[in-house]
Amino acid sequence: MIIGVLGPRGSYSDKATQLWLTREHPFSKDVSLKYCGDFIDTFDSVVNNEADIGIVPVENSIEGSVGVTLDLLLEHDIQIIGEVVVPIEHCLLSKGEIEDIRVILSHPQALGQCRQFIKSHFPHAEIRTTGSTSHAAKLATEFEEMAAIASRESAGMYGLNVLLCDIQDCNNNHTRFIVFRKKQEIDDIIWKNRDKNTIEQNDKTSLPHRTSIIVYLDRDRPGALYDLLGEFATRKINLTRIESRPSKRILGDYVFYIDFAGNISDTIIKDALNNVLPKAGMMKVLGSYVMM
Template sequence: MKLCLLGPEGTFSEMAARKWSRDADLIFMDDMESVAIAVEEGACDEGILPIENSLEGPVGAVMGLLLDISSPIIGEVILPIKQCLMSRGSLENIRIIVSHPQALGQCRHYIHEHFPGAEVRTTGSTSHAARLAQEFPEMAAIGCSESAQKYGLKVLKEGIQDHPNNYTRFIVLGRKEAAPTGHDKTSLAVYLDRDRPGALYDFLGEFAHRQINMTRIESRPSKKLLGDYWFFIDVEGHRDDALLREAISALKDKCTTLKVLGSYPRADIA
């Protein structure tokens, strides 16, 4: 089974992929869009992408991709994130800190407190940051300890994220909907396009009066005009469950567009 993910090797994405499937043939891609396209076009069987972090919130680029593809979400992985500061040099040498924007955001207070004068640069992935840090002793990367091992760097400080309870949720894209398990989640994308008081309240009420628990709601600009949004909603249950099927049917009359992104087994925080 071919499982594609954001490369290069030595990232949290690779750790999530191994947690999802230890036996999969991992295919590393240059960007997140390429992961989604590889699954959509059949070049890979599955793809894994980060969708939200407990400190930094949603990954907007992935939410946008979900609107453009037909591949369903078939699973999720929740990964505890422990960020490390790594370098060829010592703490006293550090003048430049590099990493992915999400990782830098998760360590914002640490950087400000311990390296107030450092230049902060963004990279496409935490692994790419580690690869860059190989070249200069005054440069440090932020990422997972696996990156330090792979690229021959010293871990100068472990667990530098600003809050200890740091988790990233990854979604798995596939070709075929997952079957109900009795412990499922369904993800929806909704575009209301009706500027009236209570529109979102009425929409969410279809879940409330059926006792369907909503676990997440996020908004994303529609790119049509300012103040116009898509809503991304996660609820407990499978789209084939009678109550949720009834709710989705009722919701179609309350919005312009409703896209079921997938029903899949819920992952628990270990």
């Protein structure tokens, strides 16, 4: 099994992958990681059959959703098969000492999660964005005046000193990662009329499941979203997340990302989606997977 993951080695995506493997494939030895330069490359590696599955972050408890991941979920025919929640402990890493720091490097999400820390402790430092936190750690090895915001594990991997720990602005910092694979040709993930009912069904288990969908309302009218969400409310289906993203067609036009509790193989979920379908211009079912 080849897993596409944001690199280089030591990223939080790397950590999420190790946690998922420990949980889902604890005895598997035939696994290799394909480190990718960014999220686009990670999706492309799966779509182009260079990796069997991919693992990317989708939302953080401080900074919210990862926009590029949401966009790529809409653009590509993939299926979410799992999720991993990773506690995030950002550290300040450098070859030098605190008084030497002139430049701080990290991924934009990590920089956002440490915004107040940077403002309070390094108000005059130059901030540079990198493709990942581990990439920042790798770059920080070049000069003593450079520091990276990255994981504690990255310090050991790249020979850096841990200057400060737990520097994120909120202690309860977690990132949810999704595990996805390429959608099979026989699957029907985009419903364009209510007669289509071929849906990927997960094995039923006693574990709680989450289902993720994307909905586009092409008819702008008062109460359109209210009517759609009512299909879940009347069936007492718990929505765990709902978010809008620009459709990139015109200003003010949106697609909606909806997560809810339940398995797509459940009768009540099928019934809800069949009733949502005629109210939507497009509905894309991303998959059902065990909720962590």
